[in-house]
Amino acid sequence: MDRIRIVGGRELAGTIPISGAKNAALPLMIAALMTGDTLTLENVPHLADVEQLIRILGNHGVDYSVNGKRDHQNGNGGGYSRTINFTARDIVDTTAPYELVSKMRASFWVIGPLLARMGEARVSLPGGCAIGTRPVDLFIDGLQALGSDIDVDNGYVIAKAKNRLQGNRYVFPKVSVGATHVLMMAAALARGETVLENAAREPEVVNLAECLNAMGAKIHGAGTSTITIDGVDQLHGANVRVIPDRIETGTYAMAVAMAGGDVLLKDAQPDLLQTALDVIGQTGAEITPTNEGIRVRRNGAGISPVDITTEPFPGFPTDLQAQFMGLMTKAKGKSHITETIFENRFMHVQELARLGARITLSGQTAIVDGVSKLKGAPVMATDLRASVSLVIAGLAAEGETTVNRIYHLDRGFERLEDKLSGCGAVIERISG
Numbered sequence: 001m002d003r004i005r006i007v008g009g010r011e012l013a014g015t016i017p018i019s020g021a022k023n024a025a026l027p028l029m030i031a032a033l034m035t036g037d038t039l040t041l042e043n044v045p046h047l048a049d050v051e052q053l054i055r056i057l058g059n060h061g062v063d064y065s066v067n068g069k070r071d072h073q074n075g076n077g078g079g080y081s082r083t084i085n086f087t088a089r090d091i092v093d094t095t096a097p098y099e100l101v102s103k104m105r106a107s108f109w110v111i112g113p114l115l116a117r118m119g120e121a122r123v124s125l126p127g128g129c130a131i132g133t134r135p136v137d138l139f140i141d142g143l144q145a146l147g148s149d150i151d152v153d154n155g156y157v158i159a160k161a162k163n164r165l166q167g168n169r170y171v172f173p174k175v176s177v178g179a180t181h182v183l184m185m186a187a188a189l190a191r192g193e194t195v196l197e198n199a200a201r202e203p204e205v206v207n208l209a210e211c212l213n214a215m216g217a218k219i220h221g222a223g224t225s226t227i228t229i230d231g232v233d234q235l236h237g238a239n240v241r242v243i244p245d246r247i248e249t250g251t252y253a254m255a256v257a258m259a260g261g262d263v264l265l266k267d268a269q270p271d272l273l274q275t276a277l278d279v280i281g282q283t284g285a286e287i288t289p290t291n292e293g294i295r296v297r298r299n300g301a302g303i304s305p306v307d308i309t310t311e312p313f314p315g316f317p318t319d320l321q322a323q324f325m326g327l328m329t330k331a332k333g334k335s336h337i338t339e340t341i342f343e344n345r346f347m348h349v350q351e352l353a354r355l356g357a358r359i360t361l362s363g364q365t366a367i368v369d370g371v372s373k374l375k376g377a378p379v380m381a382t383d384l385r386a387s388v389s390l391v392i393a394g395l396a397a398e399g400e401t402t403v404n405r406i407y408h409l410d411r412g413f414e415r416l417e418d419k420l421s422g423c424g425a426v427i428e429r430i431s432g
């Protein structure tokens with residue numbers, strides 16, 4: 001099994017190209033199921049989750065071809081997000097089997113397009129990061145509100161809509177990114193108008209709405225809590241660009257805040273993560289939006305402690321909570337980190353402790369008592385964002401840190417070790 005070896009203590013200097021967002025690329029790829037024409041997606045990151053979704057879509061009959069062009073050719077340590085054409089001329093199977101869906105959460109979302117286009121879908125209950133129970137009740141309630149019959153049997157959700165889905169008003173009892181994606185896709189091909197209230201406002205929802213509209217859907221209000229969808233009879237092909245990854249952006253900004261230095265996050269878009277950037281600024285790093293992206297600098301002045309609480313967009317994202325905890329382990333004082341989205345997203349705490357971090361848990365709040373020195377150690381990645389919090393801590397730890405089980409990292413970070421070593425970090429992947 002591959003692992004990452006880091007020798008801490010180097011400042012970071014240079015340019016890191018920000019890749020297309022995993023969490024935007026996945027729903028856009030799934031939208032390809034909704035038309036027999038070709039959906040061309042630019043800036044698709046090269047990640048294990050993308051490859052897995054390509055396999056899942058292939059099982060339903062989606063063909064794909066990768067354009068030769070790489071989107072980042074000149075980047076220092078360059079990423080290699082690509083342009084991919086997806087074509088679902090015929091849907092050959094409306095079942096998404098356990099073997100494929102159990103590996104990643106987002107694959108469950110095929111239920112919306114399959115049901116809308118084919119009138120039926122049989123989709124295994126999903127997998128994904130083990131950060132909480134992650135039920136699917138909102139998907140079931142919402143699709144029932146659009147007129148679908150739903151049974152859950154033998155680990156599968158079986159959805160049917162014999163006479164096409166019917167638009168309706170649905171108020172989400174809780175904000176859910178995935179359920180907003182799915183209901184938006186299902187409603188796009190339903191009869192009549194759907195109004196989704198208390199919808200997720202994440203930039204990935206906006207990217208999906210733009211994609212569906214480019215395919216001929218009639219969606220208004222994405223990015224606000226009320227989304228209105230006028231159903232259309234069919235969708236067509238389109239060419240859409242995946243937004244830059246705000247979680248990758250925030251992660252590297254925190255890496256610079258931790259290690260010190262001066263790095264341009266090329267192609268990063270500040271408005272996608274303003275709350276997190278404000279918080280990183282309060283820790284003492286200098287954040288400057290530029291024409292090319294975001295410049296992050298920190299001199300030797302040290303890291304100030306800042307309290308955060310995770311919230312749906314535009315609040316501080318849960319997907320940056322672990323990384324921020326990594327940063328706070330070396331702050332000059334105590335910080336409180338409260339996780340409100342997932343009930344089990346503190347698995348990095350015990351691994352950060354191996355590096356010398358002092359963290360105590362009190363319910364959904366972690367109290368981090370910053371230390372002046374971390375010391376390298378072997379640690380284990382437990383989930384995607386937890387893994388990268390260990391990398392951030394390792395960059396500032398004395399001596400050698402080895403992060404094991406990095407298949408989690410490969411789900412969501414494109415060429416992490418190249419991007420960091422291109423800025424002077426001593427970091428390498430050890431295969432086998």
Ligand SMILES: CC(=O)N[C@H]1[C@@H](OP(=O)(O)OP(=O)(O)OC[C@H]2O[C@@H](n3ccc(=O)[nH]c3=O)[C@H](O)[C@@H]2O)O[C@H](CO)[C@@H](O)[C@@H]1O
Pocket residue numbers: 023024026105106132133134135136137138139140174175176177178179318319341342343
């Ligand atoms: C691939 C992808 O884009 N994943 C992101 C997506 O996950 P995902 O879409 O799975 O997360 P949700 O926004 O749905 O989850 C928010 C909360 O709602 C709960 N819930 C959700 C659905 C449901 O039917 N019932 C229910 O109770 C969840 O357990 C969680 O407590 O948004 C999360 C919140 O920003 C991010 O951490 C994930 O990185």
Ligand SMILES: C=C(OP(=O)(O)O)C(=O)O
Pocket residue numbers: 023104105106127128129131319384385412
């Ligand atoms: C939790 C994440 O992914 P998933 O929803 O696929 O588990 C993530 O991207 O941080």
